[in-house]
Amino acid sequence: xxxxxxxxxxxxxxxxxxxxxxxxxxxxxxxxxxxxxxxxxxxxxxxxxxxxxxxxxxxxxxxxxxxxxxxxxxxxxxxxxxxxxxxxxxxxxxxxxxxxxxxxxxxxxxxxxxxxxxxxxxxxxxxxxxxxxxxxxxxxxxxxxxxxxxxxxxxxxxxxxxxxxxxxxxxxxxxxxxxxxxxxxxxxxxxxxxxxxxxxxxxxxxxxxxxxxxxxxxxxxxxxxxxxxxxxxxxxxxxxxxxxxxxxxxxxxxx
Amino acid sequence: xxxxxxxxxxxxxxxxxxxxxxxxxxxxxxxxxxxxxxxxxxxxxxxxxxxxxxxxxxxxxxxxxxxxxxxxxxxxxxxxxxxxxxxxxxxxxxxxxxxxxxxxxxxxxxxxxxxxxxxxxxxxxxxxxxxxxxxxxxxxxxxxxxxxxxxxxxxxxxxxxxxxxxxxxxxxxxxxxxxxxxxxxxxxxxxxxxxxxxxxxxxxxxxxxxxxxxxxxxxxxxxxxxxxxxxxxxxxxxxxxxxxxxxxxxxxxxxxxxxxxxxxxxxxxxxxxxxxxxxxx
Numbered sequence: 001x002x003x004x005x006x007x008x009x010x011x012x013x014x015x016x017x018x019x020x021x022x023x024x025x026x027x028x029x030x031x032x033x034x035x036x037x038x039x040x041x042x043x044x045x046x047x048x049x050x051x052x053x054x055x056x057x058x059x060x061x062x063x064x065x066x067x068x069x070x071x072x073x074x075x076x077x078x079x080x081x082x083x084x085x086x087x088x089x090x091x092x093x094x095x096x097x098x099x100x101x102x103x104x105x106x107x108x109x110x111x112x113x114x115x116x117x118x119x120x121x122x123x124x125x126x127x128x129x130x131x132x133x134x135x136x137x138x139x140x141x142x143x144x145x146x147x148x149x150x151x152x153x154x155x156x157x158x159x160x161x162x163x164x165x166x167x168x169x170x171x172x173x174x175x176x177x178x179x180x181x182x183x184x185x186x187x188x189x190x191x192x193x194x195x196x197x198x199x200x201x202x203x204x205x206x207x208x209x210x211x212x213x214x215x216x217x218x219x220x221x222x223x224x225x226x227x228x229x230x231x232x233x234x235x236x237x238x239x240x241x242x243x244x245x246x247x248x249x250x251x252x253x254x255x
Numbered sequence: 256x257x258x259x260x261x262x263x264x265x266x267x268x269x270x271x272x273x274x275x276x277x278x279x280x281x282x283x284x285x286x287x288x289x290x291x292x293x294x295x296x297x298x299x300x301x302x303x304x305x306x307x308x309x310x311x312x313x314x315x316x317x318x319x320x321x322x323x324x325x326x327x328x329x330x331x332x333x334x335x336x337x338x339x340x341x342x343x344x345x346x347x348x349x350x351x352x353x354x355x356x357x358x359x360x361x362x363x364x365x366x367x368x369x370x371x372x373x374x375x376x377x378x379x380x381x382x383x384x385x386x387x388x389x390x391x392x393x394x395x396x397x398x399x400x401x402x403x404x405x406x407x408x409x410x411x412x413x414x415x416x417x418x419x420x421x422x423x424x425x426x427x428x429x430x431x432x433x434x435x436x437x438x439x440x441x442x443x444x445x446x447x448x449x450x451x452x453x454x455x456x457x458x459x460x461x462x463x464x465x466x467x468x469x470x471x472x473x474x475x476x477x478x479x480x481x482x483x484x485x486x487x488x489x490x491x492x493x494x495x496x497x498x499x500x501x502x503x504x505x506x507x508x509x510x511x512x513x514x515x516x517x518x519x520x521x522x523x524x525x526x527x528x529x530x531x532x533x534x535x536x
Contacts, residue, residue, distance in 0.1 A: 121364075129361035129420075132321060132354075133375045133427075134347040140378070 024216050027138050028146060035143035045148025049110040049211075050155055056109055057102060061160040064101055065167020068092060072168070073176050085178050086187035089168040094191065094199040098161035100247050103206035106153050107239035111214040114145050115235040118218025119228035127219075142215045149211030150204070157203035198254050205246055210239045274299040274431055274463045275320060280329035282312075282319065289315050291487040293329070297431075302457050302464040304478035306471070308509060308518050311484040313467045317435055320465075321353060322346045334430070351379065354424030358436040360416035362408040362423070368395070369404040372423045379427060394422040398452060414445025421452055431463040432456055438470040446470075450477055471510055483509060485517075 035041070068089045076082045118141060121127050127137040165187075172178040214235045221231035275297035282290045289312040297303045305313050318324045320331055325339040332338070333349060341349060362371050372391045376382060382390070395401040398418040408416060417437060424432060434453065438446050450473055457464045468474055474481060475495045483491045483498065483506055491498055491506040498510055508516030524530070 124359060124364070125357045125361035126363055128323070129355070129357055129363075131323065132350055133378065133423075134350040135375070135378045136347070 020220070021212070021216055024219070025212060028143055028212075028215075031136060031139040031143050032147075035139050035147070038144075041140075041144040042147050042151075045144045046152050047148075049106075049114065049145070049149045050152030052113075053106060053109045053152070053156055054159070056105055057156045057160050058163050060101065060105055061098075061163035062167040064097060064160075065089070065093065065164035065169075066171045068097070068164065069168040069171030069176070073172055073178065082172075082176075082178050083182035084186055085168065085172045086165075086183035087190040089172070090165055090187045090191050091195060093161045093164040093168075094195050095202075096247070096251070098164060099157050099199050099202035099206055100243060102157040102160040102203065103153060103210055103243040104240055106149075106156060106206075107210045107214075107236050107243070110149060110152065111210050111235045111239050112232045114149065114211070114214035115218035115221070116228055116232045118142070118145070118215060119221030119223075119231045122219065122221055123223040123225070123228055137219075142219055146211045146215050149214065150207045153207030153210060154200055154203035157199060157206075161199060198250075201254070202247065202250050205250060206243050209242045209246060213239045213242065272299055273297060274334055275465070276330075276332040277316070277320070278330045278332070280319065280326045280331060282315065282324070282326045284315075288487050290326070293484070293488055295482050295489050295492065297463060297465055298480060299463050300457070300461050301479040302453065302466060302477055304474040304481040305465065305467045305484065306469055306474060306481055306509065307484035307490075309469070312487065313469075313484060314435060316484070317355075317433055317465075317467055321350065321355065321433070351427055352430045353433060354427070354429040354431070355433045356417065356420050356424055356435065356437055358439055360408070360411075360413075360420035362411075362416055362420055364408050366408075367404070368400065368406050368408070368411070368419050371408070371419060372426055374423065375426045390426065391422075394425050395419075397425070397455070398422045399448070412445070414441050414448060417441070417445075417449060418452065421449075421456075425456065425460075428460075429462065431465065434464065434466045434468070436468055437466060438468055438473050446473065453477055469509075471512065 069085065072085050072089050072092075073082055076085055076088065118127075121137075121141065127141065130137045130140060169183065173180045173183050217231040217235045217238070221227045273296040277293055277295045280290050280293040281288070293316070295305075305316060307313055315324070319326055320333070320338065322338045322341065330337050330339070334352075336345075336349060338346070338349065362368075363374060366374065369391055372394055373387050376387050376390060380387075392401055392404070395404055398421055400415060400418055400422065403411065403415065403419075408419075411419065421432075432453075437449050437453070441449065453464055453466065454477065456462050466474065466477065478495060481492065481495060481498055482489050485505055491501050491503055493501075498506055501507065501510075505517040507513070508518060514520050530536075
């Protein structure tokens, strides 16, 4: 196969995949009203994707905040403006690090769990059994998990940012001796509602992307051990790439 | 005190007509023909067996009958309805009249036995909880697993999982039960239980049963009518006694479990001695 043919073939596959994802999403949207009529299923999935990710999100938030405190202090003290640590760290966490790192962690923890769970349901005929019981697996399995992830990720992002700021405060104020009043007052003065909205919007977009990738990869997994493994890997890789691309695009638009 | 077994009513419903008609079905995958003019019928209220060597498309036939895939040509009629021509909504309505027992049970692993059996009732009805409870317990009693209601699927043996799946597929009282390889991997006791249950469902409830399997001995006891598939068509059909006396070599090989015959022992290959003298495989 010539290079040109190979490029054409890859391009064709890419377009076909985009089309398949769009169709899958359209099916998901059509089943939304009926799935929303059973909020209990969605609450269960918010618990699975959100509450069960809390420990990893909070731990990472604390240490990312801690590192930000150290690096931020080191950088700012060169200019004699270490009092601005609170502002710099909060803006970095709210606008960039919070949404991006949370989304990457979410893809690694909840995204893989979703993809492998749905993939295994496919491999063990559970989805076929539902279809045979006249139950649409998109409505019963996919939509609650998609909505659960969509809601959970922005909430986790907010928690990550809050714990991250606490980590910055512990390192910057408690350990390195930045003035507490300056730390908090400068942060309050500089951080605006629009900054917080930017972080939340990013969290929502990343939640949409990561959840859709996870449920799609799981649902379309080849029903073998290897197929489910591949779907899980693809979930992490595709989610991470999409998060970083969308992050650049959103930042460019919202700056 | 042991639980009393449900009484089997030994009055077989009269087979007045066919519930399923497969008419001249052609189906191929990636250019490889699976069926080329398959025609058969499933009589109402009877136990019908579909047999055949591995790879003859038995499970594909089930997927065609249940509308999971569509034939390239031909029709499959379920109670007069063309399965392939139905809209998704109508197909789902039709599937409520079918129950299917998957080879591995296909129980939902995040629910216990009770919830698995209650699943179709909760999805399709608005029955009050006490009624759902009673229906589920009745179905579990019929398969002898009322006492296992709170076990998770991972805690069940293969035979138990299949009995729970049977209770689940009976929950909505379907017209037809489809069994996909129900005996595979079971010990003799579990196998005997499944055979007994298939008979009971058929005799007591008048359910049309379709068993896809290659366990000749079990099907000999169970089936009123059998089809042997080969080469994308029906190679032979009739009662087990008729099949046993069939003059086809393939039917003879299959029924008697002969290692060599029309289905060869050796996969097609080059000359054995010549290959031994060469380096490559």
